Amino acid sequence: MPDRAPQPVDRQLPTDEARDLISLVRDIAQREIVPSAAEEEDAGRFPREVFTLLSDSGLLGLPYDAEFGGGEQPYEVYLQVLEELAAARLTVGLGVSVHTLASYALATYGTKEQQAEHLPAMLGGGLLGAYCLSEPASGSDAASLRTKAVRDDGGTARSSEAESGGDWVITGTKAWITHGGIADFCTVMARTGEDGPRGITAFLVPGDAEGLSAAVPEKKMGLKGSPTAQVHLDGVRVPDARRIGDEGQGFAIALSALESGRLGIAACAIGVAQAALDEAVSYAAERRQFGKPIADFQGLRFMLADMATQIEAGRALYLAAARLRDAGLPFAKQAAMAKLHCTDTAMRVTTDAVQVLGGYGYTADFPAERYMREAKVLQIVEGTNQIQRMVIARHLAGPEER
């Protein structure tokens, strides 16, 4: 009888170093992540020790420059690492993606002095980041955010980091923040000027800053191990040395970060979909009905074939976008397409995986139902799939008339 156990994904990787990296990640995933994933997701436990291990292993700053502690890997390699982590547990894959997103502003727009001071700890010193853009009243319309940062040059309680630029005092509420309440640093977009996108500035705020607090995490449908919480900033004082980029440049920085971040979500989605397919293939080989394995019924064989084909197409799409990025070419349209296609694929494939498992697929005894609940959130975060379609259409047909 042929061996029907799922084989590891055959990856096209550019270097031996990248192949070693994937082996390392598979090893960590099998030893440290997979065995406790179901139980911890059920209990809503965040695996902080796994992030410490990933940081110690050089896996929390993969796409950034080696000068400040990054792994200097191309995006096509970083994303395949993310895919492997997300297949093991989405809380980990998405967590690494969000940490990378939170580090982006400083790594890309910070001054050399800022980068030298903060990046080594962010990229390899065990710190965990949060990206704070959304607010209770501004999600898709992120440019309407209301959190305010006001200059305070005459304050007596200046931070020791303050330079001639004085301090900023930040007040407002951020919503839906991944790692809210546990992050060591927060990249916060706040209004420093006029209404709209041009009045927003980015700041690097310490997670333990006075006046910063987090609400009780949201009770979510899935991804329960990853805390998602409102973050309140109540007169949080930061020195001007923690402003990233120019005043008014924050929204452009936030969007630029999301362009790359969307590729991370696409890779995570393919990881979840692959895990669901592997589960479905294994189950179909074992489960017997009408005297033979259900994998022998054409109705299921075609379903598995469609699932696998959609996954391969998604992987090829996110890698094509990543390779454009690695070549220094524009990739925003392809990143939006990859996010849209890969997350819709994850939703379809995980739903089909539940179907392949029949009644057992609907129980928590198998991971298929968890994958299905996890896939849903990927159609929502970092720009809903409606917003991705708007981005793609803008590239095709220009901006909408107001």
Ligand SMILES: Cc1cc2nc3c(=O)[nH]c(=O)nc-3n(C[C@H](O)[C@H](O)[C@H](O)COP(=O)(O)OP(=O)(O)OC[C@H]3O[C@@H](n4cnc5c(N)ncnc54)[C@H](O)[C@@H]3O)c2cc1C
């Ligand atoms: C688990 C989780 C983690 C998250 N993590 C973070 C994080 O770390 N940092 C962060 O800043 N944010 C985070 N978010 C927020 C996420 O980015 C927002 O939920 C998302 O951008 C949508 O915003 P909203 O929820 O306010 O929905 P809304 O913007 O209110 O949208 C509601 C519906 O209307 C649709 N819609 C809105 N505008 C249009 C339009 N112009 N055309 C067509 N349809 C439209 C949307 O697609 C959606 O279906 C997270 C969210 C979740 C659920």
